[in-house]
Amino acid sequence: MNPEAKAKSHKWIIPLVATLCLIFDAASKDWARHKLIAGDAYPFVPGISFFLTHNTGAAFSLGAGNSYLMTALASVVTLCLVAWVLKRESKLVSNVERIGLGFLFGGACGNLFDRFSQGRVTDFIEFTFINFPVFNCADIFIDIGIGLILIAMMSEKSAQPDQKSDLQPATESAAQHDPG
Numbered sequence: 001m002n003p004e005a006k007a008k009s010h011k012w013i014i015p016l017v018a019t020l021c022l023i024f025d026a027a028s029k030d031w032a033r034h035k036l037i038a039g040d041a042y043p044f045v046p047g048i049s050f051f052l053t054h055n056t057g058a059a060f061s062l063g064a065g066n067s068y069l070m071t072a073l074a075s076v077v078t079l080c081l082v083a084w085v086l087k088r089e090s091k092l093v094s095n096v097e098r099i100g101l102g103f104l105f106g107g108a109c110g111n112l113f114d115r116f117s118q119g120r121v122t123d124f125i126e127f128t129f130i131n132f133p134v135f136n137c138a139d140i141f142i143d144i145g146i147g148l149i150l151i152a153m154m155s156e157k158s159a160q161p162d163q164k165s166d167l168q169p170a171t172e173s174a175a176q177h178d179p180g
Contacts (some may be wrong), residue, residue, distance in 0.1 A: 017102025100148025107141030
């Protein structure tokens, strides 16, 4: 199968992964809003608690209180991400990268959906063993997506032959056939 046909046969991966992430994120945030009381910590497993909070800002509450600005900014970033995914999709050779893009896009859309529907992002997962901002499943999906994309890109780069070594045999071969 040629690379173009192979890429077309895998076009379903990104939307499927993104949709599953979006559904899981929305369900987890809905659960948190209905089952947790804001400000109360609910131990889950050692080192992790559920702690309901709402974030009107960006990552780490940057820009808190500017929900319209943050929603507009998140919309622009998500649209840029969509454009990048659409441009990159035709060049993808790795299903790992496709899955990573699905996670990244699903997480970004999850938080964007929260901003439009709630006016803020619902966060509820807290590390109790370090001082770290409270986060949600969409944030986890974004991190997983970035990690998978980086792994795929590093694997792709290491799989490409070194250009100098490609040129060397051709140069030697040409020198051997030179009648002069």
